[in-house]
Amino acid sequence: MSTETATPVATARSSAEATPPRAGGAPRRGRRTVQQRNRPLWLLLPGGILMLLVIVVPFVFALVISTLDLDMYTLRDWVSAPFIGLGNYIEALTSSSLLQSIWISVSFAVIAAVVTLPIGVAAALATQNAFRGRALVRSLFLVPYVLPGFVVGTFWHTMLQPHGIVDTVLGNLGIHTGLWLNGPLSYWTLVMVQIWSSWPFFYLLVLAGLQSIENEVHEAAAIDGAGWWAKLRYVILPALRGPIALALIISLLHNINGFTLPFVLFGVPAPQAVNVLPVLTYVTSFQSFRFGLSAAMAVFSLILIAIPLFVYLRAVRLDTGDDRKEKTA
Structure with missing residues (x-):
C-alpha cells in the first residue's frame, strides 16, 4: 500500500508508535506552555496584593516600631527614633x-x-x-x-x-x-x-x-x-x-x-x-x-x-x- 492511500488506522498506529509511552502505559501528553502553568498564580494575584497591603505591610510596620523607642517626643521624626531592639518586648514582659x-x-x-x-x-x-x-x-x-x-x-x-x-x-x-x-x-x-x-x-x-x-x-x-x-x-x-x-x-x-x-x-x-x-x-x-x-x-x-x-x-x-x-x- 502506498503512503498516499494509507488508512487512518495505520496513521494513528504510526503516530502512537512514534510517541514514547509514559510510565504505566499511558501515552505522553503534550507539555503545557509557560502561560498555562502560571495561570493559577495570575488568578491569585488580586487576593495576594490585598493581603500584602492589609496584613503584611502593617505587620512589618508594627515590627519596625516595636524595635524603636517611639513616644510622644520622637513621634514627629519617628524614622530617627532610637533603636532599642528587644527592649520594648523585655519591658512589656517585666515592667x-x-x-x-x-x-x-x-x-x-x-x-x-x-x-x-x-x-x-x-x-x-x-x-x-x-x-x-x-x-x-x-x-x-x-x-x-x-x-x-x-x-x-x-x-x-x-x-x-x-x-x-x-x-x-x-x-x-x-x-x-x-x-x-x-x-x-x-x-x-x-x-x-x-x-x-x-x-x-x-x-x-x-x-x-x-x-x-x-x-x-x-x-x-x-x-x-x-x-x-x-x-x-x-x-x-x-x-x-x-x-x-x-x-x-x-x-x-x-x-x-x-x-x-x-x-x-x-x-x-x-x-x-x-x-x-x-x-x-x-x-x-x-x-x-x-x-x-x-x-x-x-x-x-x-x-x-x-x-x-x-x-x-x-x-x-x-x-x-x-x-x-x-x-x-
Whole structure:
C-alpha cells in the first residue's frame, strides 16, 4: 500500500508508535506552555496584593516600631527614633501588666466560649423542628448578636449602674450585690455580658449543621429505638463536630481580640480585673503615648491568637487526610 492511500488506522498506529509511552502505559501528553502553568498564580494575584497591603505591610510596620523607642517626643521624626531592639518586648514582659492582661483575656475568652456552647446548641435544637411562630423566635434569638458592640456595652453599662435597673430588681427579690462595674464582680460582669451577646453565633452555626443532617439518619435512629439522649450523643453531636469546632475557635479569637465591649462597658481606666490585652495596648499607645511599647504588645497579641488558629488548622488538615495524601504521593 502506498503512503498516499494509507488508512487512518495505520496513521494513528504510526503516530502512537512514534510517541514514547509514559510510565504505566499511558501515552505522553503534550507539555503545557509557560502561560498555562502560571495561570493559577495570575488568578491569585488580586487576593495576594490585598493581603500584602492589609496584613503584611502593617505587620512589618508594627515590627519596625516595636524595635524603636517611639513616644510622644520622637513621634514627629519617628524614622530617627532610637533603636532599642528587644527592649520594648523585655519591658512589656517585666515592667508592665502584659502577662496579667494575657491571663485575663485568655481565661475570659475560654469561660465565655465554653458556657456559650451548650446555650447555642440547646437553642438550635429547640428551633430545629417546625412550630407556629418559629420564624419570630429565631429572629428574637439573633437580636443580641446583631446589635453593635457599642450598643451592647452602653445598654449593660446603664443597666448595671449602682441603684440601676438590675440592682433594683435584685433588691426587690432580697438579693444584694456589690458594684457590677468595679471591684471583684467586674470580671464576671464582662463574662456575663459577653455570653449574652455571643451565644447566637453558636446558635447560627449549630443550626446550619443540624440542617445538613439527612432525614434518613433521623429515621434510622427512630427505627432502631434510640431515645433522645442516645440520638443526641451518637447521631447529632458527631455530625456537629465541625461546626462546633469552628464556632469555638472563632469565639475564642473574637473574645481575645474584643476591645469595644470592655472599653464601653467599663471605660478607661478600666478596673484591673478586666484590663484585657486590647484595652492595655490602647491605653499604652494613646494615653501613655508609648507607641513602641504598645507595638510590642500588639505583636504578643498576634502570637497569642495565632496559637489556637494554628491548632484548629492543623486539626482540620489531619481530619481531611492531607498528611496521608502527601506521604503517599
